[in-house]
Amino acid sequence: MQGTTSGRMYVRRAGPILACALTLSACGGGGTSSPAPSSSALVAGRVVLTIAQTSGAAAARKPQYISPSAVSVSIVVNGGAPTIADISATSPDCTTSGQSRVCTIPLQAPVGNDTFTFNQYDGANATGHLLGSGTATATVVAGQAFQIAATLNGTVASITLSIGALPPAGAPGTAALTVTAKDAAGDTIVGPGNYTTPITLSVVDPTGQTSLSTSTITAPSATPVTINYAGGLGVNATITGSAAGATPGSVVFAPTGGGLNLYVSEFGNTSITVTPASASGNAAPARTIAGSNTQLSQNYDLAVDGSGNTYVSNLRGGAITVYASGANGNVAPIRTLSGPATGVSGALGLAIDGSGNLVEDNFFASSVNVFAPGANGNATPIRTLSGGNTNLSAVYGITLDTAGNLYVVDNNSQFGGTDAVTVYAAGFSGNVAPTQTITGSNTGMSGAAFVAVDAGGRIYVTNVTANSVTVYAAGANGNAAPVATIAGANTTLVKPGGIVIDASGTIYVGNDAGNGNDAIVVFAAGANGNVAPLRTIRGATTGLSFPYGMKLAP
Numbered sequence: 001m002q003g004t005t006s007g008r009m010y011v012r013r014a015g016p017i018l019a020c021a022l023t024l025s026a027c028g029g030g031g032t033s034s035p036a037p038s039s040s041a042l043v044a045g046r047v048v049l050t051i052a053q054t055s056g057a058a059a060a061r062k063p064q065y066i067s068p069s070a071v072s073v074s075i076v077v078n079g080g081a082p083t084i085a086d087i088s089a090t091s092p093d094c095t096t097s098g099q100s101r102v103c104t105i106p107l108q109a110p111v112g113n114d115t116f117t118f119n120q121y122d123g124a125n126a127t128g129h130l131l132g133s134g135t136a137t138a139t140v141v142a143g144q145a146f147q148i149a150a151t152l153n154g155t156v157a158s159i160t161l162s163i164g165a166l167p168p169a170g171a172p173g174t175a176a177l178t179v180t181a182k183d184a185a186g187d188t189i190v191g192p193g194n195y196t197t198p199i200t201l202s203v204v205d206p207t208g209q210t211s212l213s214t215s216t217i218t219a220p221s222a223t224p225v226t227i228n229y230a231g232g233l234g235v236n237a238t239i240t241g242s243a244a245g246a247t248p249g250s251v252v253f254a255p256t257g258g259g260l261n262l263y264v265s266e267f268g269n270t271s272i273t274v275t276p277a278s279a280s281g282n283a284a285p286a287r288t289i290a291g292s293n294t295q296l297s298q299n300y301d302l303a304v305d306g307s308g309n310t311y312v313s314n315l316r317g318g319a320i321t322v323y324a325s326g327a328n329g330n331v332a333p334i335r336t337l338s339g340p341a342t343g344v345s346g347a348l349g350l351a352i353d354g355s356g357n358l359v360e361d362n363f364f365a366s367s368v369n370v371f372a373p374g375a376n377g378n379a380t381p382i383r384t385l386s387g388g389n390t391n392l393s394a395v396y397g398i399t400l401d402t403a404g405n406l407y408v409v410d411n412n413s414q415f416g417g418t419d420a421v422t423v424y425a426a427g428f429s430g431n432v433a434p435t436q437t438i439t440g441s442n443t444g445m446s447g448a449a450f451v452a453v454d455a456g457g458r459i460y461v462t463n464v465t466a467n468s469v470t471v472y473a474a475g476a477n478g479n480a481a482p483v484a485t486i487a488g489a490n491t492t493l494v495k496p497g498g499i500v501i502d503a504s505g506t507i508y509v510g511n512d513a514g515n516g517n518d519a520i521v522v523f524a525a526g527a528n529g530n531v532a533p534l535r536t537i538r539g540a541t542t543g544l545s546f547p548y549g550m551k552l553a554p
Contacts, residue, residue, distance in 0.1 A: 042108040043140055069185030070120040070131055077109050077116055084126045109140045116148060122185045129184030130155045133196060153196045154189030156181040159241040159249035169278045170260035172231035176224035179217055179241055194219040197244045205237035207504030207525050210253055227253055232504025260552045262508060262520065265302045265312060268545030272302060272312060277552055282539025291330025295321050301549030303350040311358055313347035320347055320360060339378025343369050349398030361395040361408060387431025391422055397450030407459065409448045419448035421461060440479025444470045454501040462496040462509060469496060469509060488530025492521055498550030510547030518544040
């Protein structure tokens with residue numbers, strides 16, 4: 001009879017690949033006429049360890065694992081006293097043959113079903129670091145040879161993480177995370193054996209844009225862990241791998257390039273610039289719409305539809321000009337909304353709703369108009385919000401949330417009044433009252449200009465006079481105090497204008513500092529107080545000049 005267990009495990013590094021075969025052979029003869037010994041009888045045998053110095057046939061033929069750095073091995077039978085053997089290159093029990101080292105270790109095991117426990121160390125006499133361990137069972141029969149093939153598990157001493165190709169910033173995607181575990185001798189542990197202690201993976205990402213396909217790894221695998229990325233900008237996530245008794249490893253996941261662009265209406269030099277949202281420093285725009293053919297005239301805000309067409313409000317002349325996707329240079333608009341039927345009068349804020357309708361507000365008329373997709377010329381709005389019940393007055397910037405609710409900034413302070421943000425339910429039309437109005441001395445608004453809403457419903461307002469951004473809780477109403485205020489010398493905010501929030505909560509603010517110092521300053525999600533920006537887009541080649549309207553789009 002012969003008892004075996006199957007399985008194999010290797011440790012690999014930039015050096016020899018070592019393999020170990022364990023074979024026990026009975027010393028006494030064995031005939032069928034001899035009576036079987038009792039279960040307590042011991043059979044003398046031996047363990048033969050073949051340590052291959054290459055990955056050639058010897059290693060493949062005897063696919064048992066022993067760490068390349070192992071110096072001694074401990075073998076315990078049925079929980080008894082250990083047999084400890086020297087398996088180093090200088091051991092008297094080992095001989096070198098070709099590219100292999102063969103170590104022969106005497107061993108005794110009782111007749112019956114036995115459990116063998118193996119531990120390998122990088123020190124003599126089972127000292128030093130434990131590099132790996134495992135168990136095997138076999139049925140020992142008097143007078144009959146048997147072979148043991150045990151799967152040894154690697155003892156993790158250190159962990160390193162690496163990330164494959166990154167997805168572009170601003171576009172949802174995935175990346176491969178490779179987890180490498182090494183034993184105490186610095187050898188990389190590979191399968192098919194397990195780790196003696198599982199590796200736990202964790203991710204710290206304040207933006208909430210990063211997750212992992214698994215948080216626990218019990219064995220080496222050729223299949224990397226998947227990093228799932230939701231597509232927000234400003235992600236700088238730290239991923240850590242840890243295991244009991246091991247030195248943890250970490251890596252930073254920070255997608256860059258590609259993805260979204262910042263579309264900016266440059267009121268100061270009558271142009272539209274399109275710059276990668278991940279840009280920093282004196283970055284030139286990827287595209288610029290400017291010149292006499294554009295018909296831009298005191299361009300204030302802009303919007304981008306799902307097809308990439310860009311809509312621009314022009315305060316002078318009361319027109320809304322539309323430019324084709326990818327427009328660049330001195331190009332003419334593909335459409336122009338203008339005329340008495342439009343009701344456009346001092347067009348400022350622009351937005352595109354979920355149905356592709358254009359929403360625009362009128363400073364002089366204190367109204368909001370909605371135009372159907374493709375509207376052109378002297379088109380009539382499909383809806384208009386106006387009248388005394390609306391409380392609209394000195395309207396500036398507007399935005400829509402994902403549910404279609406409309407947020408309007410009322411810059412009343414320029415006329416000695418109190419600034420406000422008024423909110424209207426989706427489908428707004430006619431002389432309807434707002435569902436929320438944020439106004440009063442507690443709000444901190446002063447020269448309110450533009451408004452944005454993040455994925456959680458928090459409301460952001462730029463304040464030109466106060467050089468600040470005030471942030472209000474979702475659903476805020478009345479004389480509500482901000483839940484956060486970005487202000488102070490470290491922020492570098494000077495007459496902030498346009499504002500947008502990406503999916504990760506990163507905040508982009510147009511800075512109308514003048515004197516060639518106009519900029520876009522970028523703050524981390526949740527920024528509050530006198531905090532410095534994460535990065536700043538500023539310089540002569542940026543094309544920034546009174547950056548008012550801003551949108552994020554591909």
